[in-house]
Amino acid sequence: xxxxxxxxxxxxxxxxxxxxxxxxxxxxxxxxxxxxxxxxxxxxxxxxxxxxxxxxxxxxxxxxxxxxxxxxxxxxxxxxxxxxxxxxxxxxxxxxxxxxxxxxxxxxxxxxxxxxxxxxxxxxxxxxxxxxxxxxxxxxxxxxxxxxxxxxxxxxxxxxxxxxxxxxxxxxxxxxxxxxxxxxxxxxxxxxxxxxxxxxxxxxxxxxxxxxxxxx
Amino acid sequence: xxxxxxxxxxxxxxxxxxxxxxxxxxxxxxxxxxxxxxxxxxxxxxxxxxxxxxxxxxxxxxxxxxxxxxxxxxxxxxxxxxxxxxxxxxxxxxxxxxxxxxxxxxxxxxxxxxxxxxxxxxxxxxxxxxxxxxxxxxxxxxxxxxxxxxxxxxxxxxxxxxxxxxxxxxxxxxxxxxxxxxxxxxxxxxxxxxxxxxxxxxxxxxxxxxxxxxxx
DNA sequence: CCGCATCCGGGGCGATACTG
DNA sequence: CAGTATCGCCCCGGATGCGG
Numbered sequence: 001x002x003x004x005x006x007x008x009x010x011x012x013x014x015x016x017x018x019x020x021x022x023x024x025x026x027x028x029x030x031x032x033x034x035x036x037x038x039x040x041x042x043x044x045x046x047x048x049x050x051x052x053x054x055x056x057x058x059x060x061x062x063x064x065x066x067x068x069x070x071x072x073x074x075x076x077x078x079x080x081x082x083x084x085x086x087x088x089x090x091x092x093x094x095x096x097x098x099x100x101x102x103x104x105x106x107x108x109x110x111x112x113x114x115x116x117x118x119x120x121x122x123x124x125x126x127x128x129x130x131x132x133x134x135x136x137x138x139x140x141x142x143x144x145x146x147x148x149x150x151x152x153x154x155x156x157x158x159x160x161x162x163x164x165x166x167x168x169x170x171x172x173x174x175x176x177x178x179x180x181x182x183x184x185x186x187x188x189x190x191x192x193x194x195x196x197x198x199x200x201x202x203x204x205x206x207x208x209x210x211x212x213x214x215x216x
Numbered sequence: 217x218x219x220x221x222x223x224x225x226x227x228x229x230x231x232x233x234x235x236x237x238x239x240x241x242x243x244x245x246x247x248x249x250x251x252x253x254x255x256x257x258x259x260x261x262x263x264x265x266x267x268x269x270x271x272x273x274x275x276x277x278x279x280x281x282x283x284x285x286x287x288x289x290x291x292x293x294x295x296x297x298x299x300x301x302x303x304x305x306x307x308x309x310x311x312x313x314x315x316x317x318x319x320x321x322x323x324x325x326x327x328x329x330x331x332x333x334x335x336x337x338x339x340x341x342x343x344x345x346x347x348x349x350x351x352x353x354x355x356x357x358x359x360x361x362x363x364x365x366x367x368x369x370x371x372x373x374x375x376x377x378x379x380x381x382x383x384x385x386x387x388x389x390x391x392x393x394x395x396x397x398x399x400x401x402x403x404x405x406x407x408x409x410x411x412x413x414x415x416x417x418x419x420x421x422x423x424x425x426x427x428x429x430x431x432x
Numbered sequence: 433c434c435g436c437a438t439c440c441g442g443g444g445c446g447a448t449a450c451t452g
Numbered sequence: 453c454a455g456t457a458t459c460g461c462c463c464c465g466g467a468t469g470c471g472g
Contacts, residue, residue: 002463005261005328009313014311048466049435049467050436050464076435088310090306094304099230103223253453266455270444442463444464445460
């Protein structure tokens with residue numbers, strides 16, 4: 001990026017991560033961890049391939065991303081955030097928190113979606129109200145072809161990860177918008193089921209982590 | 217900005233504040249509060265006037281900025297952040313914190329600087345180690361023509377603001393880089409004075425708020 | 433299939449000039 | 453003071469090609 005030419009901490013930060021697509025590349029690397037060029041491409045629908053290559057080079061030069069060869073059997077380059085790169089987590093979190101209100105209207109026509117993008121809303125809205133009880137796991141399925149998300153309670157906190165789960169306490173199936181409504185507590189489970197949400201398992205497991213705002 | 221077309225909180229946020237210059241406009245409005253178009257221009261050296269106008273329109277449409285007429289005597293438009301706009305403070309703070317390490321090498325040739333940009337480093341590095349004592353005020357002067365910054369202790373916290381101060385406990389005069397070195401504790405007062413820092417007043421007032429890292 | 437490089441059209445951006 | 457007008461350039465987006 002063209003430098004702003006300002007001796008200011010914020011401008012200097014934006015000189016490195018202010019380019020178009022750059023923060024979304026950081027988002028993908030934060031939520032996926034180490035992954036391949038092609039994985040990044042899949043997680044960044046709309047990006048031009050040359051731009052992704054350019055950005056990765058710039059981020060590598062800036063000490064934000066590192067590149068390493070995968071183990072012999074799979075000939076692939078693996079990309080990871082450095083410690084310096086992971087230090088951008090608060091910025092991404094802040095952006096995600098600020099962006100949540102922009103999602104209540106649902107996706108615009110043609111909007112892309114990936115299940116793992118629910119990780120921030122999930123960890124933002126949910127908390128474990130009964131940490132003394134046994135841990136629960138809730139699976140979110142937003143699309144048939146995609147890997148589901150698993151929401152798990154761990155020591156009173158709630159974490160979201162990509163992947164399967166052997167014996168989930170509950171399974172939610174539906175559109176991203178509907179699932180987001182349930183996670184945020186803006187829609188009750190009953191309402192959501194009327195709107196097409198699929199639900200299996202223990203409703204209490206869901207209530208345990210849902211925000212208390214339901215009372216309002 | 218062209219939308220990223222992704223139903224994701226971070227992408228949605230960047231659809232609004234991801235454009236070039238936009239976050240720096242937010243920075244200026246956060247640190248200055250209500251101000252005029254021309255004030256913004258001065259605080260954003262390098263921006264094209266049409267871009268500033270474009271961005272302000274977009275931010276107004278997005279509910280981030282509001283515009284109002286000043287009181288009759290001065291015919292001027294005053295721009296302010298809305299509540300929604302001020303909610304970007306954590307993002308700006310995160311960027312500023314992340315950008316601090318990029319400033320230790322000093323300004324590049326031709327870099328612009330404004331005294332008020334020291335507000336983030338000041339509040340980030342400094343803390344009041346003896347809150348039980350009377351409040352202190354330290355003035356920073358980085359340039360003859362510019363308004364100085366005042367650092368004040370208030371209830372154990374440290375705040376930075378633009379403006380003068382009647383009876384400061386200490387006055388630092390020097391280049392931004394030198395002053396930053398002192399504020400961050402990377403350079404001792406004695407070293408900084410050797411490098412051209414001007415210092416008047418009570419060295420103890422400075423030590424009271426400087427980071428403890430000096431021991432290292 | 434992976435990881436790019438290259439080419440090309442369009443528009444955002446930057447600089448300057450100008451106006452109510 | 454607060455913008456609008458204009459213009460060249462380069463970044464961006466989309467498509468294609470290509471070596472490993």
